[in-house]
Amino acid sequence: MKQKVAFFIIALFLFFKTNAxxxxxxxxxxxxxxxxxxxxxxxxxxxxxxxxxxxxAVIGYIVYKSYSKSKKI
Known part of the structure; x- marks a missing residue:
C-alpha cells in the first residue's frame, strides 16, 4: 500500500513538471x-x-467497484 501511495505522489509531481x-x-x-x-x-x-x-479514472473506479461487488456475492 505504501508503494502505491509513493508512486502516486511521484507521478503527481512529475505530471506538474511536464511541458504540454x-x-x-x-x-x-x-x-x-x-x-x-x-x-x-x-x-x-x-x-x-x-x-x-x-x-x-472515475469510470475505472465505478467499473472496479461494480466488479468487486459482484465477486463478493
Missing amino acids: QCAMCRAVLESGDDQSAAEGINDGIMFLMIVPYILV
Missing part, C-alpha cells in the same frame, strides 16, 4: 518576447488535459 506544448506551439511562442503568453498557453493545455484523465 507541441513543437509548433512552442516554436511560435518562444520566438516572441512575451514569455507570459507561452506560460498561459501551457497552463491552458495542462488544464484541458486533466479533464479526460479524471473522467477515465
